[in-house]
Amino acid sequence: MRHLLSIEDLDRAGIERIVSLAERFAEVSDREIKKVPALRGRMVLNLFYEASTRTRSSFELAAKRLSADVVNFAASGSSVEKGESLKDTVLTLSAHKPDAIVLRTPWAGASELVSRWCGAAIINAGDGKHEHPTQALLDVYTLRRRLGAIDGASIWIVGDVAHSRVARSDVLAFQRMGAKVTLAGPPTLIPRGIESLGCEVRHTLEELHTADVVYALRMQRERMSELWVPSIREYAACYQINAARLAPHQVLMHPGPVNRGVELSGEVVDSPQALITAQVEAGVVVRMAVLYELLASARDADAAHPAERGGGAPPSAVGAEVGEGQLA
Amino acid sequence: MTATAMLVDGPGTAAELLLVDVHVLDPRTGIEARHDVRVRAGVVAELAEPGGLECDAREEVLAGEGRLTLVPAFFDPHVHLRTPGQEHKEDLQSGTRAAAAGGYAGVIAMPNTDPVIDSAPLLRSLRDSAAREAHVSVGFLGAITRGLQGEQLTEMAELREQGALGFTDDGRPVQSAGMLRKALQYQRLCGGVIALHEEDRTLSRGGAMHEGALSAALGIAGIPTVAESTMVARDAELAGYEDARVHFQHLSCTASVDAVAAAKARGWRVSAEVSPHHLLLTEEAVRGLDTRMKMHPPLATESDRRSLVEGLRAGTIDCVATDHAPHAREEKEVPFEQAPMGTTGLETAFAALYTELVLGGVIPLELLVARMSAGAALFGLPAPLIAPGEPANLALLDLDAEWTAGEHGWESRSENCCFAGRRLRGRVLATICAGALVHRDRSLALIGAG
Numbered sequence: 153m154r155h156l157l158s159i160e161d162l163d164r165a166g167i168e169r170i171v172s173l174a175e176r177f178a179e180v181s182d183r184e185i186k187k188v189p190a191l192r193g194r195m196v197l198n199l200f201y202e203a204s205t206r207t208r209s210s211f212e213l214a215a216k217r218l219s220a221d222v223v224n225f226a227a228s229g230s231s232v233e234k235g236e237s238l239k240d241t242v243l244t245l246s247a248h249k250p251d252a253i254v255l256r257t258p259w260a261g262a263s264e265l266v267s268r269w270c271g272a273a274i275i276n277a278g279d280g281k282h283e284h285p286t287q288a289l290l291d292v293y294t295l296r297r298r299l300g301a302i303d304g305a306s307i308w309i310v311g312d313v314a315h316s317r318v319a320r321s322d323v324l325a326f327q328r329m330g331a332k333v334t335l336a337g338p339p340t341l342i343p344r345g346i347e348s349l350g351c352e353v354r355h356t357l358e359e360l361h362t363a364d365v366v367y368a369l370r371m372q373r374e375r376m377s378e379l380w381v382p383s384i385r386e387y388a389a390c391y392q393i394n395a396a397r398l399a400p401h402q403v404l405m406h407p408g409p410v411n412r413g414v415e416l417s418g419e420v421v422d423s424p425q426a427l428i429t430a431q432v433e434a435g436v437v438v439r440m441a442v443l444y445e446l447l448a449s450a451r452d453a454d455a456a457h458p459a460e461r462g463g464g465a466p467p468s469a470v471g472a473e474v475g476e477g478q479l480a
Numbered sequence: 481m482t483a484t485a486m487l488v489d490g491p492g493t494a495a496e497l498l499l500v501d502v503h504v505l506d507p508r509t510g511i512e513a514r515h516d517v518r519v520r521a522g523v524v525a526e527l528a529e530p531g532g533l534e535c536d537a538r539e540e541v542l543a544g545e546g547r548l549t550l551v552p553a554f555f556d557p558h559v560h561l562r563t564p565g566q567e568h569k570e571d572l573q574s575g576t577r578a579a580a581a582g583g584y585a586g587v588i589a590m591p592n593t594d595p596v597i598d599s600a601p602l603l604r605s606l607r608d609s610a611a612r613e614a615h616v617s618v619g620f621l622g623a624i625t626r627g628l629q630g631e632q633l634t635e636m637a638e639l640r641e642q643g644a645l646g647f648t649d650d651g652r653p654v655q656s657a658g659m660l661r662k663a664l665q666y667q668r669l670c671g672g673v674i675a676l677h678e679e680d681r682t683l684s685r686g687g688a689m690h691e692g693a694l695s696a697a698l699g700i701a702g703i704p705t706v707a708e709s710t711m712v713a714r715d716a717e718l719a720g721y722e723d724a725r726v727h728f729q730h731l732s733c734t735a736s737v738d739a740v741a742a743a744k745a746r747g748w749r750v751s752a753e754v755s756p757h758h759l760l761l762t763e764e765a766v767r768g769l770d771t772r773m774k775m776h777p778p779l780a781t782e783s784d785r786r787s788l789v790e791g792l793r794a795g796t797i798d799c800v801a802t803d804h805a806p807h808a809r810e811e812k813e814v815p816f817e818q819a820p821m822g823t824t825g826l827e828t829a830f831a832a833l834y835t836e837l838v839l840g841g842v843i844p845l846e847l848l849v850a851r852m853s854a855g856a857a858l859f860g861l862p863a864p865l866i867a868p869g870e871p872a873n874l875a876l877l878d879l880d881a882e883w884t885a886g887e888h889g890w891e892s893r894s895e896n897c898c899f900a901g902r903r904l905r906g907r908v909l910a911t912i913c914a915g916a917l918v919h920r921d922r923s924l925a926l927i928g929a930g
């Protein structure tokens with residue numbers, strides 16, 4: 153694997169490989185010194201064209217725990233505001249020879265485009281309303297830890313699907329892992345034709361009780377000013393996941409940040425059924441796994457592009473550094 | 481101003497040419513036979529059996545060897561020459577060179593330039609530039625509303641006097657039915673065709689591709705086909721009510737074709753065009769998010785495409801128009817949602833349509849040739865004919881030539897062609913505009929040159 157651009161590029165085995173690797177890295181997070189030398193001397197560039205707290209900091213933390221150097225580049229306050237194009241920004245930053253670029257943009261397909269412009273491994277940290285593959289991987293990781301396996305599970309994703317890259321990546325990832333996915337939300341916020349992804353669509357929560365997993369999406373307040381829904385009050389009345397709607401056997405997920413009182417009631421956020429904190433924890437280990445997978449175990453890519461690797465240790469040596477012995 | 485004078489001829493000088501033993505195909509005169517054709521003083525001077533015309537010492541000879549096909553030159557009623565104001569995308573020279581290379585002897589330029597062509601003095605200066613720079617004949621449309629703002633009519637009568645063939649707010653279509661109705665009423669005073677880019681922007685807003693399963697999967701906001709078809713239906717009815725002459729630009733879906741057919745059945749004075757890309761491509765081409773595939777209206781489904789082909793075949797759609805829309809490389813080298821709409825088309829239109837539709841057995845060559853030059857008459861201009869005394873607007877084609885679109889670069893200043901890299905059959909070897917040889921393929925030798 154050379155880049156992580158989309159869940160579409162991963163089969164079940166690919167998802168399982170990353171999730172298993174993340175399970176091995178989970179142990180590192182519990183150590184007193186939360187660091188392994190696997191990516192020593194490598195450089196990870198966080199290039200964010202949109203505001204992000206948790207995704208960016210979790211990538212930063214993941215890279216640092218693997219001993220990589222991290223450079224954060226936010227589009228605001230940079231040359232981007234002076235009119236520099238995405239391509240020119242990427243070419244300029246490529247001069248620093250990053251080994252990986254973690255990219256978030258408001259535009260679908262931007263990470264795929266960037267992967268053609270530079271030699272670094274590209275990790276899509278959200279491209280417009282298209283995909284957010286590491287979120288889906290960490291969701292799979294979190295669910296597997298809680299449920300054991302996802303095969304046969306019924307997962308309902310509820311809310312603003314139209315503007316959600318998380319929903320698209322999750323639908324693909326959950327289905328690849330054997331789950332049955334249902335999308336539910338206001339008809340104005342469910343894109344026409346989305347059922348072609350293989351999921352079902354509902355506009356009410358009447359059958360929500362059939363779900364094993366309820367995955368609520370963030371309802372952005374600006375959607376109301378754009379008249380997608382008549383009011384946040386009515387949205388909450390129809391679609392809020394609260395104690396009355398969440399059955400005891402169900403687990404609750406949310407990609408964060410939560411709007412308490414809108415898509416989720418406060419009581420369910422704080423209930424033991426909620427996996428929201430576990431998702432945040434999973435974010436770091438899954439992103440460690442992704443970085444490791446792309447930078448340390450991509451032997452073929454390393455062999456093909458030795459010059460781009462910034463004179464780091466040979467791949468075999470890097471692989472040995474984080475062998476079973478060190479993680480165990 | 482006479483209809484012919486509304487078209488600006490470039491500075492090209494009439495050549496003395498003898499086309500020897502060419503297969504002449506003119507769907508309007510019904511000629512389909514091998515001929516020698518003499519071009520002199522801007523007109524088709526003589527037609528004779530092969531070997532029937534003696535070469536004059538002053539003449540240049542183009543040898544058809546019974547293999548090359550001579551057709552009436554194509555006419556494109558919808559191109560963007562980007563002048564004034566966006567000459568980094570295209571200018572009058574490069575745009576009309578591209579037209580000549582595609583076999584076109586005439587084009588109509590859209591007014592959504594910077595500034596917008598919304599006043600007679602602007603049109604006058606643009607026509608003056610075209611007379612100095614253009615390689616083929618150029619006609620112009622003026623804007624319907626000032627600055628394409630949709631709020632106040634332009635001085636349409638003055639624009640007409642200055643040579644506007646008609647009016648359009650292409651690129652930023654008139655939204656208000658009341659505003660459009662005023663333009664249709666005013667047409668009774670000033671004449672000229674009102675050409676409509678149909679798009680209800682409350683439905684298309686924010687969209688970057690056809691709305692459907694693919695846009696849902698790609699997470700790109702879709703443009704529903706009803707954004708176009710509801711406006712076609714609305715404006716056809718307005719045209720019928722006001723007995724106005726309306727031309728629908730670049731139809732893209734079944735429902736629009738049906739609306740035009742219904743309007744024609746009622747005797748309303750409407751016509752329609754379709755682009756080569758809507759005839760040949762579908763939303764599938766957008767899957768890889770190649771920004772050359774991003775255009776307005778967006779590429780729709782295979783069933784829409786089939787309706788467009790059938791509409792063109794049946795005559796519901798009157799003509800082919802490329803909507804040649806050049807954009808600079810850096811403008812298109814951006815994420816799909818950020819990219820401007822449009823593809824170039826002049827240099828590939830004939831070959832792409834010939835390869836897919838004619839060689840594919842969908843429509844006959846004479847129908848394609850007819851539809852590619854039908855745009856002239858729709859705007860009140862004489863249809864190109866291959867007959868003695870008629871203006872020599874001709875295209876010489878090698879129907880067997882195989883080439884790859886863009887293999888030797890482009891005459892257009894821009895390279896955002898949706899057919900780039902395609903293997904095509906049929907090549908324009910020469911284009912004659914008002915008797916001037918405005919394009920000659922390198923492979924075609926000129927013999928003589930007195």
